[in-house]
Amino acid sequence: MVKKLLHTRYRVQDLEKTVSFYKDVLGLQEIRRHTSGRGSQLVFLKAP
Template identity: 55%
Template sequence: MVHRFLHVRYRVSNLEKALFYFVNFLGLKEVGRITSPRGSKLVFLQAPENGTLLELCEYPDSGKVIVPPDLTHLAFSVNDLEAARIKCKQMGWPFTDEIQKAENGQYFTFIDAPDGYEIELIQEDKKKE
């Protein structure tokens, strides 16, 4: 039946603020932009080494964006978590957790995104020590 995962949609309250975060901060690339028949503004983003899309949707008529805690998060691979931490601090995006080491040897942390979404950053290269 299913043969490929295509995208995840995040509804956002401010599309430009969300785009700044996901494009200028995280480094995703904008690959498409449309307005839906009902008037939603949609922007499709993609990580440099992956085909799965993140769809950002701004539709004020839907009311306030509410993201329940621990409902969902996106995880992205990074080359250097310490460099990511420094960039986060410089751009005003706080880590919500300290860098931690998983049982499999990978390092990870969580940061906040606009509207209360949570982003996990994972350093897959186990050479941090």
């Protein structure tokens, strides 16, 4: 059984749709967005 999940990374086709799923369905909260030097967009979420 998983007791703690500290960090994961997913590459997705539609970032906004994916973020909406994690927020609206799973109840996570968005805490930060970042664009890397290579142009990748990162979204940091946390459990409430």
